[in-house]
Protein backbone atom coordinates (compact mmCIF):
# COMPACT_ATOMS: atom_id res chain seq x y z
CA UNK A 1 0.00 0.00 0.00
CA UNK A 2 1.21 3.48 -0.76
CA UNK A 3 2.54 5.29 2.32
CA UNK A 4 0.59 8.42 3.12
CA UNK A 5 2.38 11.26 4.83
CA UNK A 6 0.46 13.02 7.53
CA UNK A 7 -0.34 16.67 6.93
CA UNK A 8 0.49 19.29 9.54
CA UNK A 9 -3.24 19.89 9.99
CA UNK A 10 -3.83 16.22 10.79
CA UNK A 11 -0.81 16.11 13.08
CA UNK A 12 -1.99 19.12 15.08
CA UNK A 13 -5.40 17.56 15.68
CA UNK A 14 -3.97 14.15 16.60
CA UNK A 15 -1.53 15.60 19.09
CA UNK A 16 -3.77 18.16 20.71
CA UNK A 17 -4.42 15.99 23.77
CA UNK A 18 -0.68 15.70 24.42
CA UNK A 19 -0.76 19.23 25.60
CA UNK A 20 -1.23 19.69 29.31
CA UNK A 21 -3.84 22.44 29.39
CA UNK A 22 -5.31 21.61 26.03
CA UNK A 23 -8.36 23.61 25.11
CA UNK A 24 -7.47 23.70 21.45
CA UNK A 25 -6.07 27.18 21.85
CA UNK A 26 -2.46 26.17 21.26
CA UNK A 27 -3.52 24.16 18.21
CA UNK A 28 -5.26 27.21 16.79
CA UNK A 29 -2.15 29.20 17.44
CA UNK A 30 0.10 26.75 15.56
CA UNK A 31 -2.47 26.84 12.76
CA UNK A 32 -2.21 30.62 12.54
CA UNK A 33 1.57 30.34 12.38
CA UNK A 34 1.24 27.71 9.65
CA UNK A 35 -0.87 30.12 7.63
CA UNK A 36 1.48 33.08 8.13
CA UNK A 37 4.43 30.86 7.17
CA UNK A 38 2.77 30.12 3.83
CA UNK A 39 2.13 33.79 3.17
CA UNK A 40 5.71 34.76 4.02
CA UNK A 41 7.00 31.83 1.98
CA UNK A 42 5.17 33.26 -1.01
CA UNK A 43 6.73 36.69 -0.45
CA UNK A 44 10.23 35.30 0.07
CA UNK A 45 9.99 33.26 -3.11
CA UNK A 46 9.19 36.22 -5.27
CA UNK A 47 11.79 38.48 -3.62
CA UNK A 48 14.14 38.14 -6.58
CA UNK A 49 11.37 39.05 -9.02
CA UNK A 50 10.51 42.36 -7.45
CA UNK A 51 12.79 44.47 -9.66
CA UNK A 52 11.67 42.63 -12.78
CA UNK A 53 7.99 43.08 -11.96
CA UNK A 54 8.72 46.71 -11.08
CA UNK A 55 10.31 47.31 -14.47
CA UNK A 56 7.25 45.88 -16.14
CA UNK A 57 5.22 48.56 -14.38
CA UNK A 58 3.59 46.10 -12.03
CA UNK A 59 3.54 48.22 -8.89
CA UNK A 60 1.16 47.53 -6.05
CA UNK A 61 -2.31 49.12 -5.99
CA UNK A 62 -1.30 51.86 -3.60
CA UNK A 63 1.69 52.63 -5.82
CA UNK A 64 3.90 52.18 -2.76
CA UNK A 65 7.54 51.16 -2.82
CA UNK A 66 8.14 47.52 -2.11
CA UNK A 67 8.51 47.04 1.61
CA UNK A 68 11.56 45.43 3.09
CA UNK A 69 10.89 41.75 3.56
CA UNK A 70 11.53 41.69 7.28
CA UNK A 71 8.95 44.44 7.82
CA UNK A 72 6.51 42.59 5.58
CA UNK A 73 7.06 39.27 7.36
CA UNK A 74 6.52 41.05 10.67
CA UNK A 75 3.19 42.44 9.45
CA UNK A 76 2.01 39.10 8.08
CA UNK A 77 2.71 37.21 11.28
CA UNK A 78 1.17 39.87 13.50
CA UNK A 79 -1.86 40.08 11.23
CA UNK A 80 -2.42 36.31 11.26
CA UNK A 81 -2.25 36.20 15.06
CA UNK A 82 -4.25 39.36 15.67
CA UNK A 83 -7.09 38.53 13.27
CA UNK A 84 -7.72 35.13 14.78
CA UNK A 85 -7.80 36.59 18.28
CA UNK A 86 -5.86 33.71 19.76
CA UNK A 87 -3.13 35.47 21.68
CA UNK A 88 -3.19 38.23 24.25
CA UNK A 89 0.16 39.71 23.30
CA UNK A 90 2.95 39.65 20.73
CA UNK A 91 6.57 40.75 20.95
CA UNK A 92 8.69 40.97 17.84
CA UNK A 93 12.31 41.69 17.02
CA UNK A 94 10.95 44.30 14.60
CA UNK A 95 8.90 46.21 17.22
CA UNK A 96 10.27 48.44 19.97
CA UNK A 97 7.63 47.38 22.45
CA UNK A 98 5.25 44.45 22.87
CA UNK A 99 1.78 44.58 21.32
CA UNK A 100 -1.30 44.14 23.51
CA UNK A 101 -4.25 42.39 21.88
CA UNK A 102 -7.82 43.24 22.93
CA UNK A 103 -6.75 44.85 26.15
CA UNK A 104 -10.09 46.62 26.44
CA UNK A 105 -12.11 43.44 26.39
CA UNK A 106 -12.66 42.17 29.93
CA UNK A 107 -13.82 38.82 28.57
CA UNK A 108 -10.72 38.25 26.57
CA UNK A 109 -9.71 34.79 27.69
CA UNK A 110 -6.61 34.15 25.60
CA UNK A 111 -3.75 32.78 27.64
CA UNK A 112 -0.77 32.83 25.31
CA UNK A 113 1.85 35.32 24.25
CA UNK A 114 3.98 34.89 21.13
CA UNK A 115 7.48 36.20 20.49
CA UNK A 116 8.87 36.24 16.96
CA UNK A 117 11.86 36.94 14.81
CA UNK A 118 9.78 37.35 11.62
CA UNK A 119 12.71 37.18 9.22
CA UNK A 120 15.96 35.71 10.41
CA UNK A 121 19.07 36.04 8.27
CA UNK A 122 17.55 38.97 6.40
CA UNK A 123 20.89 40.08 4.97
CA UNK A 124 20.81 36.87 2.90
CA UNK A 125 17.67 37.85 0.99
CA UNK A 126 19.49 39.91 -1.64
CA UNK A 127 21.78 37.01 -2.49
CA UNK A 128 19.15 34.27 -2.73
CA UNK A 129 20.27 32.37 0.36
CA UNK A 130 17.94 30.65 2.85
CA UNK A 131 16.27 32.71 5.54
CA UNK A 132 13.80 31.80 8.29
CA UNK A 133 11.22 32.76 10.89
CA UNK A 134 11.53 31.89 14.59
CA UNK A 135 8.65 31.78 17.09
CA UNK A 136 8.27 31.16 20.79
CA UNK A 137 5.09 30.68 22.85
CA UNK A 138 4.45 31.15 26.59
CA UNK A 139 1.44 31.10 28.87
CA UNK A 140 0.95 34.53 30.35
CA UNK A 141 1.73 34.92 34.06
CA UNK A 142 -0.63 37.84 34.74
CA UNK A 143 -4.39 37.18 35.10
CA UNK A 144 -6.47 36.35 32.03
CA UNK A 145 -8.84 39.16 31.07
CA UNK A 146 -6.36 41.94 31.94
CA UNK A 147 -3.93 43.63 29.56
CA UNK A 148 -0.63 41.78 29.19
CA UNK A 149 2.41 43.16 30.99
CA UNK A 150 6.12 43.10 30.31
CA UNK A 151 6.54 40.25 32.81
CA UNK A 152 4.43 37.99 30.57
CA UNK A 153 7.22 38.24 27.99
CA UNK A 154 10.24 38.26 30.29
CA UNK A 155 9.98 34.62 31.30
CA UNK A 156 12.90 32.19 31.31
CA UNK A 157 13.02 30.03 28.19
CA UNK A 158 12.28 26.89 30.18
CA UNK A 159 8.71 28.19 30.58
CA UNK A 160 8.07 27.97 26.82
CA UNK A 161 5.10 25.80 25.93
CA UNK A 162 6.07 25.63 22.28
CA UNK A 163 8.69 26.98 19.91
CA UNK A 164 9.60 26.51 16.31
CA UNK A 165 11.01 27.90 13.13
CA UNK A 166 10.31 28.03 9.45
CA UNK A 167 13.19 27.70 7.02
CA UNK A 168 12.60 29.12 3.56
CA UNK A 169 15.22 27.01 1.82
CA UNK A 170 15.44 24.75 -1.20
CA UNK A 171 12.19 23.54 0.29
CA UNK A 172 10.21 25.36 2.94
CA UNK A 173 9.97 23.57 6.25
CA UNK A 174 8.18 24.22 9.50
CA UNK A 175 9.87 22.62 12.51
CA UNK A 176 8.34 22.87 15.97
CA UNK A 177 8.00 21.35 19.40
CA UNK A 178 5.35 21.55 22.09
CA UNK A 179 7.67 19.86 24.57
CA UNK A 180 7.18 16.34 23.24
CA UNK A 181 10.06 16.06 20.80
CA UNK A 182 10.61 17.91 17.54
CA UNK A 183 8.83 17.34 14.25
CA UNK A 184 9.55 18.81 10.83
CA UNK A 185 7.03 19.43 8.03
CA UNK A 186 7.87 20.16 4.41
CA UNK A 187 5.68 22.39 2.28
CA UNK A 188 4.42 21.05 -1.02
CA UNK A 189 4.20 24.41 -2.81
CA UNK A 190 1.98 23.06 -5.57
CA UNK A 191 -0.92 22.54 -3.17
CA UNK A 192 0.17 24.66 -0.22
CA UNK A 193 0.19 21.81 2.31
CA UNK A 194 2.83 20.97 4.91
CA UNK A 195 3.56 17.23 5.27
CA UNK A 196 5.27 15.47 8.16
CA UNK A 197 8.63 14.71 6.54
CA UNK A 198 10.97 14.65 9.56
CA UNK A 199 9.28 12.95 12.54
CA UNK A 200 11.10 13.00 15.89
CA UNK A 201 14.15 15.03 14.84
CA UNK A 202 17.27 14.51 16.94
CA UNK A 203 20.72 16.07 17.03
CA UNK A 204 23.33 13.35 16.55
CA UNK A 205 25.26 12.94 19.85
CA UNK A 206 28.28 14.46 18.17
CA UNK A 207 29.16 15.84 14.75
CA UNK A 208 31.86 17.26 12.54
CA UNK A 209 30.58 20.74 11.74
CA UNK A 210 31.38 23.97 13.55
CA UNK A 211 29.54 27.16 12.61
CA UNK A 212 30.84 30.54 13.68
CA UNK A 213 31.62 33.87 12.06
CA UNK A 214 35.35 33.31 12.11
CA UNK A 215 36.01 36.80 10.75
CA UNK A 216 35.52 37.94 14.34
CA UNK A 217 38.15 35.49 15.65
CA UNK A 218 40.55 38.16 16.82
CA UNK A 219 37.85 39.58 19.15
CA UNK A 220 36.81 36.26 20.73
CA UNK A 221 37.64 35.20 24.28
CA UNK A 222 40.53 32.81 24.68
CA UNK A 223 38.31 29.79 25.47
CA UNK A 224 36.44 30.16 22.17
CA UNK A 225 39.68 30.70 20.24
CA UNK A 226 41.14 27.54 21.76
CA UNK A 227 38.02 25.54 20.92
CA UNK A 228 38.16 26.72 17.29
CA UNK A 229 41.81 25.63 17.14
CA UNK A 230 40.74 22.27 18.62
CA UNK A 231 38.16 21.91 15.81
CA UNK A 232 40.92 22.52 13.28
CA UNK A 233 43.52 20.15 14.75
CA UNK A 234 44.28 16.87 13.05
CA UNK A 235 43.36 14.12 15.51
CA UNK A 236 40.80 11.31 15.35
CA UNK A 237 37.71 12.64 13.57
CA UNK A 238 39.20 16.13 13.39
CA UNK A 239 39.71 18.54 11.70
CA UNK A 240 36.00 19.37 11.59
CA UNK A 241 34.27 21.10 8.72
CA UNK A 242 33.45 24.81 8.94
CA UNK A 243 29.98 25.82 7.69
CA UNK A 244 28.42 29.23 8.28
CA UNK A 245 25.45 30.54 6.33
CA UNK A 246 24.73 33.60 8.46
CA UNK A 247 21.08 32.66 9.00
CA UNK A 248 20.77 31.14 12.46
CA UNK A 249 17.73 29.11 11.36
CA UNK A 250 19.56 27.54 8.43
CA UNK A 251 22.79 26.93 10.33
CA UNK A 252 20.85 25.35 13.20
CA UNK A 253 18.71 23.23 10.88
CA UNK A 254 21.72 21.80 9.08
CA UNK A 255 23.55 21.08 12.33
CA UNK A 256 20.51 19.34 13.83
CA UNK A 257 20.31 17.03 10.82
CA UNK A 258 24.04 16.41 10.33
CA UNK A 259 25.51 16.98 13.79
CA UNK A 260 27.37 20.15 14.65
CA UNK A 261 27.80 23.18 16.88
CA UNK A 262 26.71 26.80 16.29
CA UNK A 263 28.48 29.61 18.12
CA UNK A 264 27.80 33.32 18.47
CA UNK A 265 30.14 34.29 21.30
CA UNK A 266 30.56 37.60 23.01
CA UNK A 267 33.69 39.41 21.92
CA UNK A 268 35.79 42.39 22.82
CA UNK A 269 33.48 44.51 20.64
CA UNK A 270 30.05 42.97 21.36
CA UNK A 271 29.83 42.38 25.10
CA UNK A 272 26.74 40.19 24.89
CA UNK A 273 27.16 38.72 21.44
CA UNK A 274 24.57 39.53 18.82
CA UNK A 275 21.65 37.15 19.06
CA UNK A 276 18.47 38.05 20.93
CA UNK A 277 17.59 35.92 23.90
CA UNK A 278 13.80 36.10 23.50
CA UNK A 279 13.39 35.89 19.74
CA UNK A 280 16.32 33.70 18.71
CA UNK A 281 18.22 31.92 21.50
CA UNK A 282 15.34 30.72 23.69
CA UNK A 283 13.23 29.14 20.94
CA UNK A 284 16.30 27.51 19.35
CA UNK A 285 17.50 26.29 22.75
CA UNK A 286 14.07 24.79 23.47
CA UNK A 287 14.10 22.92 20.17
CA UNK A 288 17.72 21.85 20.69
CA UNK A 289 16.96 20.35 24.12
CA UNK A 290 13.83 18.67 22.80
CA UNK A 291 16.01 17.14 20.07
CA UNK A 292 18.65 15.78 22.44
CA UNK A 293 20.96 18.74 21.83
CA UNK A 294 22.26 21.40 24.19
CA UNK A 295 22.35 25.22 24.36
CA UNK A 296 24.45 27.37 26.67
CA UNK A 297 25.39 31.01 26.99
CA UNK A 298 28.71 30.32 28.72
CA UNK A 299 28.51 28.55 32.05
CA UNK A 300 24.74 28.75 32.07
CA UNK A 301 21.96 26.91 30.30
CA UNK A 302 20.18 29.32 27.93
CA UNK A 303 16.72 28.22 29.11
CA UNK A 304 17.53 29.18 32.73
CA UNK A 305 18.33 32.82 32.01
CA UNK A 306 15.80 35.22 33.54
CA UNK A 307 15.41 37.98 30.93
CA UNK A 308 15.56 41.61 32.00
CA UNK A 309 14.59 43.32 28.74
CA UNK A 310 12.76 42.48 25.53
CA UNK A 311 15.65 42.94 23.15
CA UNK A 312 18.35 41.49 25.37
CA UNK A 313 21.31 39.86 23.63
CA UNK A 314 23.28 36.89 24.94
CA UNK A 315 26.21 34.76 23.79
CA UNK A 316 24.89 31.54 22.26
CA UNK A 317 26.42 28.09 21.80
CA UNK A 318 24.15 25.33 20.62
CA UNK A 319 24.22 21.94 18.99
CA UNK A 320 25.19 18.30 19.45
CA UNK A 321 25.57 17.53 23.15
CA UNK A 322 29.12 16.16 23.10
CA UNK A 323 30.38 19.11 21.08
CA UNK A 324 28.77 21.70 23.37
CA UNK A 325 30.17 19.88 26.41
CA UNK A 326 33.64 19.94 24.87
CA UNK A 327 33.35 23.66 24.18
CA UNK A 328 32.24 24.17 27.78
CA UNK A 329 35.48 22.55 28.99
CA UNK A 330 37.44 25.13 27.02
CA UNK A 331 35.33 28.02 28.29
CA UNK A 332 35.69 26.84 31.90
CA UNK A 333 39.48 27.00 31.67
CA UNK A 334 39.41 30.77 31.40
CA UNK A 335 36.20 32.23 32.73
Ligand code: AHG
Pocket residue numbers: 093117119120121122123213246247248249274
Ligand atom coordinates in the same frame (compact mmCIF):
# COMPACT_ATOMS: atom_id res chain seq x y z
P1 AHG B 1 18.33 38.88 11.75
O1 AHG B 1 18.35 38.78 10.26
O2 AHG B 1 17.03 38.45 12.35
O3 AHG B 1 18.79 40.22 12.26
O4 AHG B 1 19.36 37.80 12.36
C1 AHG B 1 20.64 37.67 11.86
C2 AHG B 1 21.44 36.87 12.85
C3 AHG B 1 21.43 35.36 12.67
O5 AHG B 1 20.46 34.85 11.86
C4 AHG B 1 22.78 35.05 12.11
O6 AHG B 1 23.22 33.79 12.54
C5 AHG B 1 23.62 36.15 12.61
O7 AHG B 1 22.79 37.26 12.73
C6 AHG B 1 24.75 36.46 11.67
O8 AHG B 1 25.50 37.45 12.21
P2 AHG B 1 26.93 37.84 11.59
O9 AHG B 1 26.68 38.42 10.25
O10 AHG B 1 27.49 38.83 12.59
O11 AHG B 1 27.76 36.57 11.54
Ligand code: MN
Pocket residue numbers: 117119120121248280
Ligand atom coordinates in the same frame (compact mmCIF):
# COMPACT_ATOMS: atom_id res chain seq x y z
MN1 MN C 1 17.45 36.80 13.59
Ligand code: MN
Pocket residue numbers: 070093117118119120121122
Ligand atom coordinates in the same frame (compact mmCIF):
# COMPACT_ATOMS: atom_id res chain seq x y z
MN1 MN D 1 15.08 39.24 12.04
